[in-house]
Amino acid sequence: MIDNPDYEIEDEARVRDLVRHHGWATLVSVADDGAPVASHLPVLLEDTPHGEPMSLLGHVGRPDDVLHRLDSGRESLLIVQGPHGYVSPGWYDLTPAVPTWNYVAVHLHCTVELLAPAESYRVLSDTVDRYESVMPHPVRLPHVEEYARRIAKGAAGFRLRVTRWQGKAKLSQDKPRAVAERVIAALEADEHYAKPTLAAEMRAELGRRSAGTDGGSAGGSTGGEA
Template identity: 85%
Template structure:
């Protein structure tokens, strides 16, 4: 990840919130032949007691668990990307200026525990509940259990135990407050490049600046160097 210190995320609670809110992730492992393997999948944050390492649950479609060697005990990398978007220099009202891309992202280095059929089914059910809960007529697995049970063996559930992490929030921290405010306003309303969720992240970052808590910039690593 980019090494600019001002963009580092220090607070693990912020990382947990990112995983809860943006649960679509990329799992990267090294295959037996040394080639990288990547899968895109939903993950759920396990609510572990305070002080315990982060733990996540997820599933892949078979045979991806074989490609990733999820039963090998090897370390894998999980990338969770939050809001992101293009930032036009035309929004700055200053010159010279060039475009950039603002974003929030976390790299989670994890050991993997492959789970059995019933635990895998529970992960599938919890994942459905996570996203169906906001629907007007939620379709949960018990409602289609016969069909769900029939296709569930095509997925392999796993638990990711986080050994260390690195997070970055690149949110125009290098710009004067007035410029950052203009970027926020554009991200809320621009007809082509609006990203309201990214604007909300920037507003929160500006709030941390104004209350003296800084840029959340120190370390950004748990359980070792990243």
């Protein structure tokens, strides 16, 4: 990740919040032949007691579990991408200036535990519930249980236990506040590049800067890897 301490996320609660609200992730492992393997998948943050490492649940379609060697005990990397978007220098009202890309992302280094079929099915059901809950007429797996249990055999559930993490939030911290405010306004309304969720992240970042805090502190063994 970009090696700039100004963008470092140091608050684990902020990382948990990112995973909770932006649960589409990329799982990266190393195959037996040394080649990297990547899968894109939804993850759920587990509720863990205060002070315990983060734990996540997810699933892959078979045979991705074999390609990733998820039963090998090797460490895998999970990348969670939060809001991101193009930033035009035309929004700065400042010269000289060049374009950039603002984003929030975390890298979670994890050990992997494959789950038994019954627990894998619960992961699938909980994932459906997580995203269907906001629908006017939510569809739950019990509504289509016979079909759901049949196709669930093609998925492998797993638990990720986070051993260390690194997060970066590149949100125009290097720009004067007035410039950042103009970028926020453009991200809220621009015809081509509006990204309201990214604008909201930038507003929150300005609030942290005004309060003289980055939102908390990180555990020394969990953050800080470039």
